[in-house]
Amino acid sequence: MNAEEFRRSGHQLIDWIADYQNHVEQYPVMSQVSPGKIRAKLPAAPPSHGESFDAILRDVDEIIMPGITHWQSPNFFAFFPSNNSGPSILGELLSAGLGVQGMLWSTSPACTELETHVMDWLVDLMRLPPAFRSTSTGGGVIQESASSAAVCALVAARERATEGRTNRFGADGTLTAYISTQTHSSIEKAVRLVGLGSDNLRLIDVDERFAMRPERLAKAIRDDRAAGRRPCFVCATIGTTSSTAIDPVRRIGEICRAEGLWLHVDGAMGGTAALCPEFQPMFDGLELADSYCFNPHKWMFTNFDCDCFFVADRASLIRALTILPEYLRNKATESGAVIDYRDWQVSLGRRFRSLKLWFVLRCFGVEGLRERIRRHVALAGELAEWIRRDPRFELAAPVTFSLVCFRHRGGDEPTQRLLDALNGSGKIAVSHTRLDGKLTIRFSIGQTNTERRHVEAAWQLIRQFADA
Amino acid sequence: MNAEEFRRSGHQLIDWIADYQNHVEQYPVMSQVSPGKIRAKLPAAPPSHGESFDAILRDVDEIIMPGITHWQSPNFFAFFPSNNSGPSILGELLSAGLGVQGMLWSTSPACTELETHVMDWLVDLMRLPPAFRSTSTGGGVIQESASSAAVCALVAARERATEGRTNRFGADGTLTAYISTQTHSSIEKAVRLVGLGSDNLRLIDVDERFAMRPERLAKAIRDDRAAGRRPCFVCATIGTTSSTAIDPVRRIGEICRAEGLWLHVDGAMGGTAALCPEFQPMFDGLELADSYCFNPHKWMFTNFDCDCFFVADRASLIRALTILPEYLRNKATESGAVIDYRDWQVSLGRRFRSLKLWFVLRCFGVEGLRERIRRHVALAGELAEWIRRDPRFELAAPVTFSLVCFRHRGGDEPTQRLLDALNGSGKIAVSHTRLDGKLTIRFSIGQTNTERRHVEAAWQLIRQFADA
Helix, strand or coil: CCHHHHHHHHHHHHHHHHHHHHHHHHCCCCCCCCCCCCHHHCCCCCCCCCCCHHHHHHHHHHHHHHHCCCCCCCCECCCCCCCCCHHHHHHHHHHHHHCCCCCCHHHCHHHHHHHHHHHHHHHHHCCCCHHHCCCCCCEEEEECCHHHHHHHHHHHHHHHHCCCHHHHHCCCCCEEEEEECCCCHHHHHHHHHCCCCHHHEEEECECCCCCECHHHHHHHHHHHHHCCCEEEEEEEEECCCCCCCECCHHHHHHHHHHHCCEEEEECCCHHHHHHCHHHHHHHCCHHHCCEEEECHHHHCCCCCCCEEEEECCHHHHHHHHCCCCHHHCCHHHHHCCCCCHHHHCCCCCCCCCHHHHHHHHHHHHHHHHHHHHHHHHHHHHHHHHHHHHCCCEEECCCCCCCEEEEEECCCHHHHHHHHHHHHHCCCCECEEEEECCEEEEEEECCCCCCCHHHHHHHHHHHHHHHHC | CCHHHHHHHHHHHHHHHHHHHHHHHHCCCCCCCCCCCCHHHCCCCCCCCCCCHHHHHHHHHHHHHHHCCCCCCCCECCCCCCCCCHHHHHHHHHHHHHCCCCCCHHHCHHHHHHHHHHHHHHHHHCCCCHHHCCCCCCEEEEECCHHHHHHHHHHHHHHHHCCCHHHHHCCCCCEEEEEECCCCHHHHHHHHHCCCCHHHEEEECECCCCCECHHHHHHHHHHHHHCCCEEEEEEEEECCCCCCCECCHHHHHHHHHHHCCEEEEECCCHHHHHHCHHHHHHHCCHHHCCEEEECHHHHCCCCCCCEEEEECCHHHHHHHHCCCCHHHCCHHHHHCCCCCHHHHCCCCCCCCCHHHHHHHHHHHHHHHHHHHHHHHHHHHHHHHHHHHHCCCEEECCCCCCCEEEEEECCCHHHHHHHHHHHHHHCCCECEEEEECCEEEEEEECCCCCCCHHHHHHHHHHHHHHHHC
16 A cells, blocks of 8 residues: 555545544444354455455445444443544544654654653643642653553552562562552552552442542551551542542542552543543642543543553652663663653553644643533533432432432342343443442443433433333 | 544545655654754643644644654664554554444454454464464454563463462562573563562573573573572563574473473564564474564554464463453353453553554555565665675674674774764664674664665665765
């Protein structure tokens, strides 16, 4: 495919995507295929000689599309959103087209400098702690996901607690970490991965709003110290996965400061709300965090992957993650005047992901982003009110951002039937969790183009299935 | 940006990229900016209200482009290639446009099934061990990078060696791992990350071809056992970073089998050569590996990120990495009939990366890919021959794939001057390493569009600077 063929096929694919955006509501939201059905339509071997792009695009329509669950449908209310938007798609396209490696400043200076700049923009815009700015002691970096960010935070915490001895001699089974019963599973995965062991992870109880009880955290730390363990890491969450509960970050942070523990704050979903001044109080206490992340690839209209990870003290992160072999040495690195983001992440290679964030911020404008966030939060409030007024349903948790958790008052069985009916209808997608041991439907509002009419129609559907 | 605005801006950006492809040779290959110069041109805050895509594209030209090192120039010979191509860019674009999450089979069945299918294609095409096929005991998965693949391999090895006890109780500082002095730094980084400790990593000596000495490996394992350590992991490389040396995988694999160690084979760069039957003998012994990876995002014209990671026994990988919280439970997973790739990687989220691999395989066709690989290998052979005949230079290592390592016979000083002159010229980019303690220029041929004329012109330039 030469440049002119690329031009032709590229126009064709752009049109295909624009048409998809226009028609996305016509598809069943959740793919209804059964296992193996897509594979069965694919040939046993790739072609010996090149095929036309037309043929490929035809197979996308005929083979791939029936196996797609439409995360970009405004009727997608499952899990958390994983948004895209026009500008983010184009940012990703430009990143692929330039095809640069941003592992070192010197391997493409713009890739590093734009990322640093946009991350600093976000610190100011969201009123994040000034220490997170690259011009202070910390800085921000784009990670693949909140899971990757957690791994980096945990390794930095581990090395700070052991003064670099774990990197050198290995873990010794004495370090302990703390999360709540509601913390995302990626933290437990990270605790295993970095060699701490899940038996050394304490699951702290939550209150009736599903927020971590700080006094229980303090007690767990005391108990561990008394037993000769070495507490090193706490993860608090602003917007938990099950119910978007908000842990009391300030009180947790005070405990961490007093005890010398690393505080990581996971704002994967909730974080984007800090774009709006009126939601910034929900982030109270963040200046006590050693690290923080949120995902523009969830609710900030920037396609996966784009997790923004900030640290207050970049030196401890870099110390934990750096290795400099001869083949990566260069004058810019040795000058100390540049950031080499390979030292801020697990992988060596990295692509130019800040382009899509830059495109999104500029095309939407700050007010354009805020308008959408406010709309989603308001819609969640409305839906919660409708649910509250319907005697068949109950809310299962407070609505903090744009997730509504509810269930049928008849218990798990009618709730399960409702869940299956909704997802089987093809008209909307929702997901589930358990809160207080009870099956709960998660209705998450946040797709880029979700408007009032979509939530209204979904509510009609919920009532209709509950009637049946 | 609505669908029609996206269509217009998308066409504009496709044209921009096609023009870039046409003109890429006109840019200085390595960016010549100094630290901070790009940032200084960016405004202190993002705009309040949305800007036009025209304005953004203008800033790409004026602000970003001077800070780009052109990895997609056919005159880029530094590091290893990090290729793209028309079909891969379009595959990435479609992935961004669909914006699906492939964490579970059920969250978009096509995303999982196409990936499994394409990975199986590669097993057949490259004559990889049949156990790597998803229809056997193993399977393939796309990872972000060889670094991520190494982390997964190492955790699987660690858990197999300790029967899952490390995930539960933490590492205990007794496990040991083995690489050569030439192994990529990502393995040492992974060894630290997973809590083994770099003091428990043995760097095995290499022979005069920079390949691991298996008898030294066997001795190191014996010594460790005698000292009460628990050897668990070996990484062999097919195409090391400094010189593309090939470790004796069969002999290393026999030792690993006899001793019960996990063998991971890193073919990040060399791996793509297995597309050609005549290079498949270089992969002899791979059926003794527990895991293997290679990077289509290096030499297979598929833009970063796309690392293909294969395991012979998927159960040990999944056991080491799985966690199933309530909010991810679903009927397809419980049926056991599907693959959930979140259990094959560190992150939970994942995008539809197999699209670009599928596009590349179909648009190039297998013969189209082979033709380019053969051309690059032949060009490296020619360049090596020219160097051999010039009394001022010496080859620093055998040429195995498409990397030529050479130096000035006058020693480090003239070699450094030549390196600086070449990169400062803007006409080509090369990088460096140290082999046998001596500064060495790495001339890596592998950009998608590199032809004989580019290598000839580079050789003229090398001779010209050496004359001066």
